[in-house]
Amino acid sequence: MADAKRNDAAKQQPESASRREFLHTCSLAGPLLLLTLQSTLLEAATGTEKGYQAREHRYGMGVDVSRCIGCGRCVDACKNENDVPREPYYFRTWVERYVINSAHETSVDSPNGGIDGFPGITTEKSILRTFFVPKLCNQCDDPPCVQVCPVGATFSTEDGVVLVDKDYCIGCRYCVQACPYGARFIDPRTRTADKCTFCYHRITRDLLPACVEVCPTGARVFGDVKQRASPLVQFNRFHKIHTLKPHMNTKPKVFYADLDEEVR
Amino acid sequence: MPQQLTRLLIVFAVLTVGLAVSRQMLIPKTFGERGHYRAAAVTTIQQRAVRYAGRQACGDCHTDIVEIHGKGRHQSVACENCHGPAAAHAQSPVDNQLPAPRKRAYCPLCHGYDPSRPTGFPQIDPVSHNPMKPCITCHNPHQPEPPHVPEECGACHGGIARTKAVSRHALLACTQCHATPIKHKVTPRVISPDKPRSREFCGQCHAKDAKSPSEIPRIDLATHGGRYLCWQCHYPHLPEAN
Numbered sequence: 001m002a003d004a005k006r007n008d009a010a011k012q013q014p015e016s017a018s019r020r021e022f023l024h025t026c027s028l029a030g031p032l033l034l035l036t037l038q039s040t041l042l043e044a045a046t047g048t049e050k051g052y053q054a055r056e057h058r059y060g061m062g063v064d065v066s067r068c069i070g071c072g073r074c075v076d077a078c079k080n081e082n083d084v085p086r087e088p089y090y091f092r093t094w095v096e097r098y099v100i101n102s103a104h105e106t107s108v109d110s111p112n113g114g115i116d117g118f119p120g121i122t123t124e125k126s127i128l129r130t131f132f133v134p135k136l137c138n139q140c141d142d143p144p145c146v147q148v149c150p151v152g153a154t155f156s157t158e159d160g161v162v163l164v165d166k167d168y169c170i171g172c173r174y175c176v177q178a179c180p181y182g183a184r185f186i187d188p189r190t191r192t193a194d195k196c197t198f199c200y201h202r203i204t205r206d207l208l209p210a211c212v213e214v215c216p217t218g219a220r221v222f223g224d225v226k227q228r229a230s231p232l233v234q235f236n237r238f239h240k241i242h243t244l245k246p247h248m249n250t251k252p253k254v255f256y257a258d259l260d261e262e263v264r
Numbered sequence: 265m266p267q268q269l270t271r272l273l274i275v276f277a278v279l280t281v282g283l284a285v286s287r288q289m290l291i292p293k294t295f296g297e298r299g300h301y302r303a304a305a306v307t308t309i310q311q312r313a314v315r316y317a318g319r320q321a322c323g324d325c326h327t328d329i330v331e332i333h334g335k336g337r338h339q340s341v342a343c344e345n346c347h348g349p350a351a352a353h354a355q356s357p358v359d360n361q362l363p364a365p366r367k368r369a370y371c372p373l374c375h376g377y378d379p380s381r382p383t384g385f386p387q388i389d390p391v392s393h394n395p396m397k398p399c400i401t402c403h404n405p406h407q408p409e410p411p412h413v414p415e416e417c418g419a420c421h422g423g424i425a426r427t428k429a430v431s432r433h434a435l436l437a438c439t440q441c442h443a444t445p446i447k448h449k450v451t452p453r454v455i456s457p458d459k460p461r462s463r464e465f466c467g468q469c470h471a472k473d474a475k476s477p478s479e480i481p482r483i484d485l486a487t488h489g490g491r492y493l494c495w496q497c498h499y500p501h502l503p504e505a506n
Contacts, residue, residue, distance in 0.1 A: 081349065154301075167302075210316045216374060
């Protein structure tokens with residue numbers, strides 16, 4: 001009898017062991033299941049599958065001054081992409097040439113924004129240093145142009161781009177005066193304010209702004225200021241960064257690397 | 265209720281309704297949805313047409329060019345930089361042909377000498393660098409490399425090699441004019457290469473009836489220069505441009 005009982009116990013042992021194993025697996029599977037559920041729930045909450053989500057982005061641009069060759073292709077591409085009038089008074093972006101001579105006098109020129117190239121430098125004194133600086137709307141986090149707009153026709157979007165509502169703008173030019181960077185102009189056709197939009201119609205479709213797309217030397221870098229994997233964050237980490245007119249407290253989102261003190 | 269109070273109430277009611285109605289009519293529909301602006305404006309701006317197709321689009325068809333372009337020194341230059349906005353071309357390639365800048369004026373926008381350009385960026389003086397010829401005669405814009413004089417000659421005649429490289433004769437091999445015995449490399453002072461000895465040699469390209477491309481300048485051998493050889497007046501390694 002006793003032998004038989006022991007045999008039975010021996011037979012049952014593997015079964016009880018498998019139950020323990022089963023419970024063990026269950027205890028592991030629980031948290032795993034929770035994790036997967038949580039991620040799907042999170043996805044549903046933030047809506048990653050719903051296409052473009054403005055709140056997840058915060059756009060900025062980096063400009064490497066030491067790489068700019070002043071070819072003006074960015075200005076040309078901007079005018080093509082955004083239907084900017086071809087006359088040499090209207091620019092969403094333009095390239096400035098700085099010439100600092102041996103007497104430390106600075107002269108800046110930008111003939112036709114740099115589209116047709118730059119003429120030879122005419123200075124009687126010898127050149128101390130000279131370079132090109134591409135300029136555009138700085139897409140400030142604290143934009144003076146938005147503050148002064150009397151009708152709410154210019155505004156900061158949720159992804160940090162300052163846009164102009166052409167159908168609502170009354171063309172009063174307050175914003176043109178308020179911009180410390182001279183980045184705004186009045187479109188002669190609509191008589192409303194216009195400015196760089198970071199090519200908002202392109203960046204929301206996962207394309208680069210036209211000026212960044214055509215820059216032959218990679219002097220312009222575009223990306224998200226928030227996401228760690230963005231090229232802009234890398235650019236800002238590996239360069240000494242300056243912004244234009246920081247004392248204006250506009251918090252610009254166009255970051256300049258190797259910027260000469262004459263420009264600041 | 266006193267009469268004056270009723271009148272006042274009526275005036276108030278009319279004002280309130282008037283305000284509500286005018287607000288409804290004057291303020292645009294989506295105003296204030298996301299902030300102090302018309303939310304619909306963002307959508308309008310977002311829906312603008314894209315003109316520049318982006319780098320990926322070109323590789324879908326032009327695989328051969330994209331492949332050599334990706335290996336060369338111009339790999340950071342986007343196709344649309346020279347060929348212009350290509351979104352319409354990508355949609356219907358036959359109806360929208362893209363231009364290619366073949367004129368000499370285009371390349372110096374980047375490569376013309378300008379002291380403001382960063383040091384080390386390849387630059388030329390458009391006035392003296394092989395004048396009049398379009399850049400693409402010598403340089404393939406998809407894979408630009410400076411034209412090389414054969415190393416065999418340039419090793420000793422470096423000055424001539426550099427001069428010739430920017431001249432209108434850049435594409436002519438040294439041996440086109442100088443018949444060079446192989447022993448010239450061993451004993452250069454004893455066995456020297458040949459030089460053109462007759463006016464007819466230059467006339468093969470430059471005579472009135474020569475069968476050479478039409479852009480090559482022509483002269484009348486009978487009346488031009490008299491009894492002198494061509495290279496006694498014109499330096500063949502850097503011939504002047506007219």
